[in-house]
Every structure is written in structure tokens, then in C-alpha cells.
Amino acid sequence: MKAKSKRRGVSRQEWLAAGLEALARDxxxxxxxxxxxxxxxxxxxxxxxxxxxxxxxxxxxxxxxxHELTEVVTRNPRVSAxxxxxxxxxxxxxxxEYNLDRYExxxxxxxxxxxxxxxxxxxxxxxxxxxxxxxxxxxxxxGDDLEMRSMLFVCYQTWEASMFRExxxxxxxxLISVRLDLLTHS
Amino acid sequence: MKAKSKRRGVSRQEWLAAGLEALARDxxxxxxxxxxxxxxxxxxxxxxxxxxxxxxxxxxxxxxxxHELTEVVTRNPRVSAxxxxxxxxxxxxxxxEYNLDRYExxxxxxxxxxxxxxxxxxxxxxxxxxxxxxxxxxxxxxGDDLEMRSMLFVCYQTWEASMFRExxxxxxxxLISVRLDLLTHS
Numbered sequence: 001m002k003a004k005s006k007r008r009g010v011s012r013q014e015w016l017a018a019g020l021e022a023l024a025r026d027x028x029x030x031x032x033x034x035x036x037x038x039x040x041x042x043x044x045x046x047x048x049x050x051x052x053x054x055x056x057x058x059x060x061x062x063x064x065x066x067h068e069l070t071e072v073v074t075r076n077p078r079v080s081a082x083x084x085x086x087x088x089x090x091x092x093x094x095x096x097e098y099n100l101d102r103y104e105x106x107x108x109x110x111x112x113x114x115x116x117x118x119x120x121x122x123x124x125x126x127x128x129x130x131x132x133x134x135x136x137x138x139x140x141x142x143g144d145d146l147e148m149r150s151m152l153f154v155c156y157q158t159w160e161a162s163m164f165r166e167x168x169x170x171x172x173x174x175l176i177s178v179r180l181d182l183l184t185h186s
Numbered sequence: 187m188k189a190k191s192k193r194r195g196v197s198r199q200e201w202l203a204a205g206l207e208a209l210a211r212d213x214x215x216x217x218x219x220x221x222x223x224x225x226x227x228x229x230x231x232x233x234x235x236x237x238x239x240x241x242x243x244x245x246x247x248x249x250x251x252x253h254e255l256t257e258v259v260t261r262n263p264r265v266s267a268x269x270x271x272x273x274x275x276x277x278x279x280x281x282x283e284y285n286l287d288r289y290e291x292x293x294x295x296x297x298x299x300x301x302x303x304x305x306x307x308x309x310x311x312x313x314x315x316x317x318x319x320x321x322x323x324x325x326x327x328x329g330d331d332l333e334m335r336s337m338l339f340v341c342y343q344t345w346e347a348s349m350f351r352e353x354x355x356x357x358x359x360x361l362i363s364v365r366l367d368l369l370t371h372s
Contacts, residue, residue, distance in 0.1 A: 027213050027295060108348055109213060109295040125349055148364045155349055156341050162294055163311055163341055178334045185371070 010042050012050040016064040019057060024103055028110040028117075031058065062120040065107060069100045070124050074131040084135040085184055091132070092157060092176045096169065101161045128154050139184055149183050196228050198236040202250040205243060210289055214296040214303075217244065248306040251293060255286045256310050260317040270321040271370055277318070278343060278362045282355065287347045314340050325370055335369050 018040055022031045033054055037044040051057045072094075073079055079090050095101055111118040133150040141149055156179065160172065167175075204226055208217045219240055223230040237243045258280070259265055265276050281287055297304040319336040327335055342365065346358065353361075 025299065027215075029213075029215070105291060105294045105298060108291045112291060113211065122351065144361065144364045145368065148361060148368055151346075151350060151361075152338050152342055152365070152368070155345050156338055158349065159341050159345050160337075163344065164337060165308065175330065175334060175337075178330045179338070182331065182334055182338070183368075 010040050010046055012060075013064075014040065015047065015050055015057070016061055019061045020065060020103055023061065023110065024106045027106060028058075028114070031061070033057070059116070062107075062117060065103055066120065066124045066127075069098075069103065070127055072098075073100070074127055084138040085180060087135050088132070088153065088180055088184070089176055092179070093173070095157050095160075096172055096176075099161070101158055104158055105162055125154075128158075136184075140186065153179075153183055196226050196232055198246075199250075200226065201233065201236055201243070202247055205247045206251060206289055209247065209296065210292045213292060214244075214300070217247070219243070245302070248293075248303060251289055252306065252310045252313075255284075255289065256313055258284075259286070260313055270324040271366060273321045274318065274339065274366055274370070275362055278365070279359070281343050281346075282358050282362075285347070287344055290344055291348055311340075314344075322370075326372065339365075339369055 015036060018036045019031050022035060022039065031054075033044055033047050037047060047057075051060065073091055079087055079094075082090055107117070108121060111121040129150055132154050133146065136146050136149045136153075160167070164172075201222060204222050205217050208221060208225065217240075219230055219233050223233060226232075233243075237246065259277055265273055265280075268276055293303070294307060297307040315336055318340050319332065322332050322335045322339075346353070
């Protein structure tokens, strides 16, 4: 794969990253083979080295989004090994540090009119909620109270950057422990 | 205004509602005078009875969104008169009852590439946060703790429907008091 990619100059990952950027900037209709080739400064033929067609690219963009911006946390053994409260703090820090929330709005706008994208988004939401719920359960919470704490945490982590744009990164970092004090308080 | 509207068959409000529906379905680029006239089954000329041009329509759509889906709560004397916890519960019930959250994703996707829309969204977010913060302050919370409770509440109310689509309305209604128990617990 690597050798192939080099021969064509642009890796599969670069196409996917460019696709997500185009999606974030102008919405899903702007994610075209021609547009991406132009933005990467490469001939369109290079695209078909990595993808069958635009539909295949779109599907792989969703996988890439799920992997690079969610599984990077939920499947990270160094995160899973932490004590539950530290694990929740680490999730919040990683979202902040790597801007893991930067594609939420455009991906969800896409999912409003594409059933395949909608299924994918639901899968990712479930993955996040399951991971967070496990931590709150280990802290001793149960039932509706467990559910509500987990949902509040996931919801806030997903939308903080879009909703509270005036917050500095320093302030967002400070608020992590305030939030955890509140949500892990019994 | 009413007489004028009747002469033209379609009221200003119907144009705005149709504009928001088109925005929600296909994003801001699909909000065109031609497209809306077609969906309303009316000649394009009727548009200019109410709006100067597309730009004017877009600005008025934002005002309409702010008014019909936020100020309907924050400027409602029957809501403001309630005790703070009841007020917070009433906000959550109204969001649920009238689907006040149904345009959040498309409006924010629009705001990502339009500075005017972004300013409007920030203004609405501040309006919501101020209204909610006042209730939590009356409950005795202060400082960062006050801020975090208010932000968690607003964030959840804005995104519950998009993030937790599998919840029934009945379940969403049940969760209101669970959420308030958690967020108003000192």
C-alpha cells in the first residue's frame, strides 16, 4: 500500500483528509473527485489508485472520521487503562488537544439526507456513549442517573467547540475538572 | 402587512418557514428564490413583495430562527415568571414539544462559512446561555460551577434530538427531571 501510494504521490490518507476538509468547509456536495484532485494539485487519475468511485470515497471518509476522531480514544489502551475519572478527563483533554470535534457539524448535516451516513453517525455516537457509560458505571452510578451523566458528558464533549466558540483553549482546559466534579459527584 | 400578504397568496412567514425547511433539508445553497417559489407553488414575483433579494431573505431567516425557536422561550413572560427549577423544566419541555432544536445542525453548518450567520448564531447562543444562567444563579450557584451547569444544560437541550435519535419522546420527557436533579444538586 505504501509503495503504491508513493508511486502516485498522494496517499489514501491524504485524499481522505482532503475530503473531510472539503466537507467541513462547503458541505458534502463539494466533495468531488475533481475538486479534491485540484486541491491536492494532482491528476484525477491518481484517485482511482485508492478508490473505486466517489461513493467509495464517501464511505471511506466516514470510516476515517470514526477511526481518527473517535476510535483513537475509545480503542486506545493507554486511555482504557486509566482509572474511570482520569479516563473521562483524558477523553476531554484529547478532544481539546487534537480538535477531535472539528467535523461534527458537517458530518451531521450530511447525515440528515444520507441514510448510510446517518447509520455511521449513530454507530459512532453509540461507541462514544458506551465508552463513557462504562467509566460512569465503574464510578458506581446506575439506571437513569448513569444514563443522564453519560449523555451530558458525551453531548458536551461533542459540541463545546461549536457552541462556546469564545472560550479560549486555556479556559476549556480549566473547565474539564469543574465538569468532572459536577458529573461525578453523587 | 396582512392585507398585502393575502393579495399575494403567500405570507412573509410562509416564505421564511419554507426557507428554513429548505436549509434543513439540503443546506444553505438550496435556499433560492426560484426553489422556494416552486416549493410554495407560486410565481417568483410574489417573493419581492416581502423581500428585497436573496440576501435579505437569508438575514430574515436568521431573525425568524432566533425569534421562533429561542425568543419564544426566553422572552415568554409565562416562562420567566416560573420558579427557577420549574423554568428550566419548562425550557426542556418546550424544546421537546415544539421541536425547537430542529434547525441547529443546518444553521450551524451555514455559520461555518458565513460570518453574518456566525454572528447571529453566537448572539442566539449567548441569549440562551444568559437565560439559563439566570435560573441557575437564582438557585444559588456561582462562579465556574454556575457556568458549567448552565453550559451543560444549554448544550444538552440544543443537541439531544440530533445526538440521541433513538430516544422516544416519552423517554426524553422522563429524562428531564433526571437531568434537573443532577444539574440542580449542590
